[in-house]
Amino acid sequence: MPLRTHKHAPVQHAPSRVVQAGNTIVAIDVEGNHRIESGTIASYMLLSPGDAFDPKLIDQSLKTLYATGLFKNVAIARTGNDLVVQVVENPLISQVAFEGNNQLTRANLADATQLKSRSVYTAEAAEADRQAILDAYAKKGYYSTTVVPQIIQLPENRVNLVFRIHDGRATFISRIAFVGNKHYSEGTLRTVISSRESAWWRFLSSSDSYDPARVGLDGDLLKRFYLRSGYPDFQLLSTNAELAPDRSSFFVTFVMNEGPRYHVGDLKIVSHLPHLDGSTLRGDLQMGKGDWFNGDSVTQTVQAITSDVQGRGYAFVLVNPILHKHVDARGRHVVDVTFDIVEGPRVFVERIDISGNSRTEDKVIRREFQIAEGDAFNADAIKRSRQRLMDLQYFKNVGMNTEPGSAPDKIVLTTNVQEQSTGSLTIGGGYSSDDGALIDLGLSEKNLIGTGINAGITGVLAQRASQVDLSVTDPYFLDRNLLLGGDLFHTTDDNQDVSGYEESRTGVTVRTGYAFNDHMSQQVNYSLVDRDVYNIESGASIYISDEAGWSLLSQIGQTLTYDQRDSIIDPHDGYILRLSTDLAGLGGDSDYVRAKLDGGLYVPLDYFSGNSLWTLALSGSAGYLYNYGGRQFIIDNFFLGGQNMRGFEQGGAGPHDKATGDSLGGDFIYTQTTEVRFPLPISPDIGLTGRVFVDVGALSGVKESNGPIYGTPAPRVAAGVGFSWDTPFGLINIDLADPLVKYTDDKTQVFRFGFGTRF
Known part of the structure; x- marks a missing residue:
């Protein structure tokens, strides 16, 4: 029973069946x-x-x-x-081409489509790819795009497939509306979500382009905002996005039910763990009775109790917040919160998998983990590990997820990193109040060939200062908890305005450091610097004239740091303390001991503002220099003004020569700044943040050995406002400060401006 074909293909047989004669396929x-x-x-x-x-x-x-x-x-x-x-x-595709595409590259479109060269063409597959292209454009906010697939017939039943594309215009959000909001205005709720209404100034952002994923995130942001603001019954009933008939814009509407606002009632901590009294954990509560209910505070309390209990030796712990809502005798809606502590499941980290690091070595990532394979699962340690990786600034994003391991009591911690550029070649220009017009050149790499080594060479040429610095730092020398680095540098400073001289420094610094734990570290350094004081003005202070010429500084120093900030890049909560000491006199011309204590406290104002961008920053410093022999150089002194005391020129406040008015610096300095940082009432996409501040500082201690000195240890005070603009071209800082308390010969500076750009 043969299979006859025009190509004489081999016969394929199936199991025989019992059939009637004449009804069988031959x-x-x-x-x-x-x-x-x-x-x-x-x-x-x-x-x-x-x-x-x-x-x-x-x-x-x-x-x-x-x-x-x-x-x-x-x-x-x-x-x-x-x-x-x-x-x-069906014909075979010889080539797939895209024409008319401007917003998406050919590579983008090829990734989105299924038909390729040597694929079999079908009208259904071409239509599926047409829809995939439209979806890809929609993700970029282009909903008026048109795509027409066309085929070009070729010999031997082959075709070329061409997708003719018209990008159209980006489809923006013309209106965002809220229905059901009674306690918060539409203006307030628009600042909560990430989508924005179209405006001319958003050309640097895509937040006003319609993106279904972003609108879905907006719903979550609204829920979190209301939960944080005391509305645990909040419901987002629906999110509607209507496309205008001309497909030019979207109208987005959020329909909600706010529910009543609740106060915090009774707070209890109940422990079911042996030998652990819940009352000893009340210091971990992040809320108080009578406060407005705050969902974030509940989460923070759970994390604080969990971390505290684990620190007491209970590796496996589960804290469950139990909410009991009711109306009290005064008619207020109240939530009683009980934090129930039980023994959690015994889960261990079986393996840590890392993906996405196409450049950074695995060991560079693993050494930042606060948890190791075989350890008990610890959510707080995983959170801190992620923050440490983000603080490296090697990655755009770091995702950490847990997956089931080989047994019920084991999990796999999967870490996915998204690499970002860590090297930069910069050629820039700008203006600063201290140095005047400037040009900067720089070649730097924070993560040299993926090893975590930071190396770079930078140069600045300005009207009143110049600098060249070659530096390299290995934060984990020999793969140990040991920092090793060094600098070669040459700087010049024009201090003619405040002290009547110019200065240059050429030297080398080597440094090493060690981290005692997650929060405490120490660095030790040695510097050898050749200094020159020159171009001294005629009639300058005798104190300055005596320092003309070259001098050598040989100095050893150390810095001890205790850091409890939530982020070293953009701190919002926590504090930092830093103690620095320097000893000069191991050779050279200067003989002194110098000590300085710095500190900063960051207090989130979320509770009062309902916005995590509000922060109270308190910082202060105090320093003392003791000369124990040899010459005392003014260039070794502390100076007040500029960066450490707004409202005054750099080095413009403090002791002065009575005859010339030249600033002489001092042996003892202290400064204190109180600053509130906040978002401005405009779209956050512009990148503007504001601040109000009060600076206090004093400088004293110069001995009258060569001439009379005017100086008072009384504090100088300045208050002002400012803003920062983070643009793609650089950071602009502007401060307006009014020197409220000043003294004779102090040189003030009401307006302070700094700008740098890269191209």
Whole structure:
């Protein structure tokens, strides 16, 4: 029972069946195929020679052949005792091209589509790819895009497939509305979500382009905002996005039910762990009775209790917040919160997997983890590990997820990092109040060939200062908890305005350091610096004239740091203390001991403002220099003004020569700054943040050995406002400070401006 084909393909047999004579297929004849083997076509048939002519199986075979996508047309007919399969093959694609695309590259479109060179063309597949291209454009906010697939016939049943694309205009959000909001205005709620209404100044942002994923995130942001603001019954009933008839813009509406606002009632901590009294944990509460309910405070309390209990030796702990809502005798809606502490499941970290690091070595990432394979699962340690990785500034994003391990009590910690550029070649220009017009050149790499080594060479040429610095730092020398680095530098400073001289320094610094734990570290350094005081003004202070010429500084120093900030890049909560000491006199011309204590406290104002961008920053410093022999150089002194005391020129406040008015610096200094940082009432996409501040500082201690000095240890005080603009071209800082308390010969500076750009 042969299978006859025009290509004489081999016969394929199926198990024989008992049939009546004359109703049996003798042969299957395949016709019309050029590229596809007859045996391949026959393999899709549900009938074989020797089978009965079954109309149902013939129909199913026809559908199966169509379903392969290989054929434009298929016909199956009986001729005598033979079954004839007539096919018309779909063409083979020679090339896929995209025309008219501007917003998406060819590579973007090729990734989005399925049809490639040497694929079989079908109208259905082309339509699916057309829709995929439209979806890709929609993700970029282009909903008016049109895509037309066209085929160009080629010899031997081949075609070129061309997608003719018209990008159209970006589809913006013309209006964002809220329905059901009673306690908060639409203006307030628009600042909560990430989507924005279209405006001309948002050309640097895509937040006003419609993105379904972002709108979905906006719903979560609204829920979190209301939960944080005391509305645990809040419901987001629906989110509607209507496309205008001309497909030019979207109208987005959030429909909600706020519910009543709740106060915090009774707070309890109940421990079911042996030898652990819940009352000893009340210091971990992040809320108080009578406060407005705050969902974030509940989460923070859970984290604080968990960390505290684990620190007491209970590795496996689970803290469950239990909410009981009711109306009190005064008619207020109240939430009683009970934090129930039970023994959690015994789960260990079986393995830590890292992905996405195409450049950074695994060991550079693993050494930042606060949890190791085999350790008990600790959510707080994982959170701190992620923050440490983000603080490296090697990655745009770091995601950490847990997956089931090889046993019920084991998990796999999967870490996915998204690499970002860590090297920069900069050529820039700008202006600063201290140095005047400037040009900066720099070549730096924070993560040299993925090893975590920071190296760079920078140069600044300005009207009143210049600097060249070659530096390299390995934070984990020899893969140990040991920092090693060094600098070669040359700087010049023009101090003619405040002290009547210019100065240059050329030297080398080597440093090493060690981290005692997650929060405490120490660095030790040695510097050898050749200094020159020159171009002294005629009639300058005798104190300055005596320092003309070269001097050598040989200095060893150390810095001890205790850091409890939530982030070293953008701190919002926590504090930092830093103690620095320097000893000069190991050779050289200067002999002194200098000590300085710095500190900063960051207090989140979320509770009062409802916005995590509000922060109270308190900082202060105090320093003392003791000269124990040899010459005392004014250039070693502390100076007050500029960066450490706004409202006054750099080095412009403090002791002065009575005869010349030149600033002389001092042996003892203290400064204190109180600053509130807040978002400005405009779109956050512009990148503007504001601040109000009060600076206090004093400088004293110069001995009258060569002439009379005017100086008072009384504090100087300045208050002001300022803002920072984080643009793609650089950071602009502007401060306006009013020197409220000043003294004779102090040089003030009401307006302080700094700008740098890269191109």
